[in-house]
Amino acid sequence: MNRSLRIVVVYPDLLGTYGDGGNGLVLTRRAERRGFPAELIEAASDGPLPVADVYTLGGGEDGPQVRATESLNEDGTLARAVRNGAVVFAVCAGYQIIGTTFPAADGSPVPGLGLLDVATVKGRAPRAVGEIVVDADLPGVGALTGFENHGGLTEVGPGAQPLGRVRTGVGNGDYTDGAWAGRVVGTYLHGPALARNPALADLLLRWATGEDELAPLDDYREQALRSERFEAALGRRTARGRRRVR
Numbered sequence: 001m002n003r004s005l006r007i008v009v010v011y012p013d014l015l016g017t018y019g020d021g022g023n024g025l026v027l028t029r030r031a032e033r034r035g036f037p038a039e040l041i042e043a044a045s046d047g048p049l050p051v052a053d054v055y056t057l058g059g060g061e062d063g064p065q066v067r068a069t070e071s072l073n074e075d076g077t078l079a080r081a082v083r084n085g086a087v088v089f090a091v092c093a094g095y096q097i098i099g100t101t102f103p104a105a106d107g108s109p110v111p112g113l114g115l116l117d118v119a120t121v122k123g124r125a126p127r128a129v130g131e132i133v134v135d136a137d138l139p140g141v142g143a144l145t146g147f148e149n150h151g152g153l154t155e156v157g158p159g160a161q162p163l164g165r166v167r168t169g170v171g172n173g174d175y176t177d178g179a180w181a182g183r184v185v186g187t188y189l190h191g192p193a194l195a196r197n198p199a200l201a202d203l204l205l206r207w208a209t210g211e212d213e214l215a216p217l218d219d220y221r222e223q224a225l226r227s228e229r230f231e232a233a234l235g236r237r238t239a240r241g242r243r244r245v246r
């Protein structure tokens with residue numbers, strides 16, 4: 001790929017509560033460190049969404065989540081880009097938005113963008129808050145670390161596959177987390193998830209660049225962070241030698 005890779009953070013003014021805009025920054029820097037020119041655009045909700053190779057969507061509160069969905073529907077660019085093969089990485093509210101339905105603050109169903117076959121309802125248990133560890137079903141990605149903070153629970157339909165199995169935490173609410181189909185990935189993991197999980201970032205970059213392999217990077221800081229977070233989430237169990245995390 002010789003032209004610049006364009007990465008768009010979707011509506012950080014509405015979906016910026018949990019720092020997930022960092023996912024766009026991680027993808028940009030990991031592309032540049034491999035010599036791919038990359039352009040990062042933080043696209044606010046008061047303008048047209050730029051055409052891009054990669055879109056990241058983050059978490060947000062219930063009200064802004066509904067407004068973001070309305071704007072994305074009116075704009076139409078994201079759905080067109082997905083049809084044309086763009087990569088989407090959507091977290092929490094963003095994950096719910098790209099699905100078929102999610103609850104508004106009062107619990108009433110709001111139609112999503114329908115870009116991923118997942119449906120979200122209001123959970124009956126207390127809000128899911130805390131560290132989460134997921135064994136990803138995506139090739140070469142391994143264990144994922146993040147934190148979650150959501151009231152909605154999500155069912156993955158036949159048109160998508162769960163992103164992985166929950167080792168600790170809630171995720172979708174059925175011992176799975178997230179979903180993916182084609183080049184569209186959704187998850188409940190904040191962190192930002194791609195800062196904590198460089199292998200997932202590189203999978204998305206491989207899809208976006210069309211490269212089968214990317215030059216390895218020295219991820220010692222990320223690996224130290226991962227060990228520390230896995231220990232925080234699973235500490236007692238790893239200390240007893242069970243459920244070891246790679």
Ligand code: GLN
Nearest residue numbers: 059060092093150151152
């Ligand atoms: N409002 C959604 C929920 O609570 C998403 C929250 C979030 O993005 N962290 O389920």
